[in-house]
Amino acid sequence: MTATSGAARKRPLAAATIGVFDGVHRGHQALLARVVAAARRIGGQAVVVTFHRHPLAVLAPERCPPAVIGPEERAALLKSYGIDAVIALEFDAAVAGLSAREFLEQVLASRYNLKVLVIGPDFAMGRGRAGDARALSELGQEVGFTVEIVSPVAGQAGERISSTQLRNAIRAGDLAAAREQLGRDLEIRGRVVSGAGRGRGLGAPTANLEVDSTRLLPADGVYAALVRVEAPGKAPAPEERPAVVNIGLAPTFGGNERRVEVHLLDLDQDLRDWMLAVRLVARLRGEQRFPDAAALKAQIAADVARARVLIAARLAEETRPEGAPGPPRAAEVGPDGRA
Numbered sequence: 263m264t265a266t267s268g269a270a271r272k273r274p275l276a277a278a279t280i281g282v283f284d285g286v287h288r289g290h291q292a293l294l295a296r297v298v299a300a301a302r303r304i305g306g307q308a309v310v311v312t313f314h315r316h317p318l319a320v321l322a323p324e325r326c327p328p329a330v331i332g333p334e335e336r337a338a339l340l341k342s343y344g345i346d347a348v349i350a351l352e353f354d355a356a357v358a359g360l361s362a363r364e365f366l367e368q369v370l371a372s373r374y375n376l377k378v379l380v381i382g383p384d385f386a387m388g389r390g391r392a393g394d395a396r397a398l399s400e401l402g403q404e405v406g407f408t409v410e411i412v413s414p415v416a417g418q419a420g421e422r423i424s425s426t427q428l429r430n431a432i433r434a435g436d437l438a439a440a441r442e443q444l445g446r447d448l449e450i451r452g453r454v455v456s457g458a459g460r461g462r463g464l465g466a467p468t469a470n471l472e473v474d475s476t477r478l479l480p481a482d483g484v485y486a487a488l489v490r491v492e493a494p495g496k497a498p499a500p501e502e503r504p505a506v507v508n509i510g511l512a513p514t515f516g517g518n519e520r521r522v523e524v525h526l527l528d529l530d531q532d533l534r535d536w537m538l539a540v541r542l543v544a545r546l547r548g549e550q551r552f553p554d555a556a557a558l559k560a561q562i563a564a565d566v567a568r569a570r571v572l573i574a575a576r577l578a579e580e581t582r583p584e585g586a587p588g589p590p591r592a593a594e595v596g597p598d599g600r601a
Contacts, residue, residue, distance in 0.1 A: 275306030276374035280387060282425075283312050285330035286339040288445045289415045289423040293380055296412050298344035300378040307346045311369055312336065313353040320353055327429060328478035335451055349373070362393025363401060376407045383411055417442050435481030435545050448480065450522060450540045454533040466562045468508070468523040469533045471540070479522065482510035482549040485542045486569035488576075489526060492537040503529055504573045506565050507540060510549035527566060544572045 277300035283290050294310070301308035314333050318326035331339070337348045349369060351357060360368065365388055370376045379398060387393040393401075399409045415423040423443055431439035432448065440448045452471030473479065488502035504527045511520055524540060526533075546565050552558040 273371075273373065273375040275301075275304050275377050276309045276370070277301040277304065277306060277378035277380065278309040278311060278370055278374070278376060279380040280311040281382075281385075282316055283310065283336060283340065284316065284327075284425050285428050285444060286336060286343070287423055287425065287428050287443045289382070291343055291445060292415050293382065293412050294340065294343040294345060296380045296410060297378075300380065300410065301346070304377050306377060307374060308344060309347045309349065309370070309374060310340050310345050311349045311351065312340070313351050315353060317353045317358070320355065320358055327425070329474070329476050330425070330428060330432065330478055332451070332474055332477065359389055362388030362398060364388070365393075366401070371405075378408055378410060380410045380412060383413065429478055432478050432480050435483055435548075437480070437485075437542055437545055440480075447541045447543060450477075450479070450542070452522060452538060452540075454536045454538060456534060466506070466525045466559075466566070467530055468525045469536075469538060471522040471524060471538060473522055479509055479520070480542065480545075482520070484508050484546045484549070484565050486544045486546055486572045487524070488541045488543060488573060489524060490539040490541075491526075491529075491533065492539070494535050498537075498539065502541065503527070504570060505540065506546070506562070506569045507542065508549070525562075525566075527570065543576050544569075546572075 277297050279293050279297050281290070281293070286294075294308075297310070298308045316326050316329070333350055337350060340348050351369065357365070366376065366379075379402065381395060381398065383395065385395065387398075395409060395411055402409050417423055417427075421427060428440060428443040431437075431443060437448060450471065450473065452473040454469045455472045456470070485507045487505045487507045489505045490498050490500075490502055492498040506525045506527065508523045508525075509520070522540075524538060546568055550561070552561065
């Protein structure tokens with residue numbers, strides 16, 4: 263990896279960053295913004311190197327966290343923040359054994375003329391994590407790239423935005439905290455598969471989502487959501503449809519398998535094999551066991567009424583002019599759905 267070789271001059275200039283980027287939270291977004299700015303400044307490509315699975319899956323499987331989003335969703339999000347190219351690697355023992363120099367040579371220098379490497383203050387890469395900010399800066403001076411360090415992003419309470427904080431919020435079903443970490447609502451994507459058909463008998467037909475078993479799901483409970491639907495072989499529909507989502511075991515019916523069931527409020531059709539993108543807006547309640555189907559049916563009706571109010575409030579909040587008075591807060595909406 264040399265700055266003066268003819269081959270290097272022929273490869274496109276690039277600013278790059280390296281990491282798992284699970285969730286693509288606000289801390290990640292700050293790194294991405296710096297990469298994009300650097301790439302535009304040098305007239306090059308904005309590049310992210312990431313991994314199909316977390317490196318801890320190889321290095322310390324017992325400590326590997328569940329994924330917030332899958333590889334395809336992550337790549338799409340990265341590009342939505344202005345990244346031109348995503349290099350997704352399979353992290354294995356061979357990759358783990360590379361030094362920082364070898365990794366940069368084999369992964370980046372083989373494709374690009376790297377000019378800017380953007381990292382966080384605690385970043386370290388390569389065998390034994392020897393490629394820290396100081397080592398990378400020294401390597402950059404030798405071969406022709408600069409290192410830019412992006413400070414951590416803090417939340418409203420001053421805590422550091424991080425994948426760990428994001429996972430904690432998701433596990434607790436705390437959508438407000440997750441939204442603060444992400445800068446957007448938490449979303450679940452999945453393909454619709456056949457279910458038990460109980461929802462239709464309760465007046466609330468559901469689409470059962472097939473979700474990756476390694477994916478971190480929110481705490482069991484009932485959620486208000488907005489959903490985009492995608493028919494097989496077609497582009498996703500742009501409009502979002504209101505929905506009530508149940509995540510859990512269906513304890514009233516003695517379930518023992520965790521499911522994600524989506525009741526679309528204004529759409530009743532067979533959605534098997536369709537893809538759904540479920541944007542969780544508010545948590546309505548925890549999962550409960552009811553004495554019988556009639557009691558559950560009554561609660562579903564109350565959940566739907568409250569979900570409609572909360573979804574309408576969210577949509578009004580997202581579209582109202584800045585400075586205009588807002589709709590009732592979630593805490594001001596009663597269990598019957600009235601403000």
